[in-house]
Amino acid sequence: MKFDDIKHKIQELEIVGKGWRGVVYKGIYNGKKLAFKVASKKEFIPNIKKEGKILKAVNKKGIGGKLILEGDDFIAYEFIEADPLIKVINRENGKIIISQLLKQARTLDKLGINKEEFHRPYKNVLIDKNLKVYLIDFERARQGKNIQNVNQLIQFIITKGHEYLPEFDKEKLIELAKIYKKEKTDENFKKILDILEIKD
Incomplete structure (x- = not known):
């Protein structure tokens, strides 16, 4: 599943940040407000996947935004109101x-x-x-x-x-x-x- 496959299902979608390797969106998906980090280029997909793996590990200790979804070219975690x-x-x-x-x-x-x-x-x-x-x-x-x-x-x-x-x-x-x-x-x-x- 790529970000483009679910993009149309995300309500109130907007860009909240742009980095060298990825773009961060926020929006409501399946009733949850999430942040979506999407690889800006194909070569940066491994970086996004690595971040997802690390988030899984740190989430177990209560650190970081809670990882909700991992796609082929993106990760999504609970949007932090802060x-x-x-x-x-x-x-x-x-x-x-x-x-x-x-x-x-x-x-x-x-x-x-x-x-x-x-x-x-x-x-x-x-x-x-x-x-x-x-x-x-x-x-x-x-x-x-x-x-x-x-x-x-x-x-x-x-x-x-x-x-x-x-x-x-x-x-x-x-x-x-x-x-x-x-x-x-x-x-x-x-x-x-x-x-x-x-x-x-």
């Missing part, structure tokens, strides 16, 4: 948001999936009205070794994210990040949470 991180995060809610980001980054580390974009999470993280965090756009994600989600997020915290958090010892956080990079244990991750005064 705003990009950059529009929402501030001093008042920063700790709540960054806490969730760290825990989701840790889960991805454990799954052996590298999202690749935690050092600049402004556009590929959505926040809903209840301040729940959703990771989107797993197009560049990969499975394998050298997984760096938590460390990339700490890079963001050191350079920019600290503006949204209570004061902490940056040098100590950098030191703890180096330790975690070598040994990605629960104990070493908890030390990172502790220095940022985030509950486990």
Whole structure:
């Protein structure tokens, strides 16, 4: 089944984003509001399929938009009613948001999936009205070794994210990040949470 085969059945269809490899639509299909990511060219179909496979894995841990449909040249997941991180995060809610980001980054580390974009999470993280965090756009994600989600997020915290958090010892956080990079244990991750005064 290709996207063109079901396009006429989707109500209120509109384009909400365009990327290098795909176009993102939103619309109502079988009574559900979905986001459809469609390969822009035939050669990008494997990228879309890979994203679907990764979404399946992360959905099991409550991460990402829930995958509903996989076609020959598209994937469809529940449309998330939320705003990009950059529009929402501030001093008042920063700790709540960054806490969730760290825990989701840790889960991805454990799954052996590298999202690749935690050092600049402004556009590929959505926040809903209840301040729940959703990771989107797993197009560049990969499975394998050298997984760096938590460390990339700490890079963001050191350079920019600290503006949204209570004061902490940056040098100590950098030191703890180096330790975690070598040994990605629960104990070493908890030390990172502790220095940022985030509950486990």
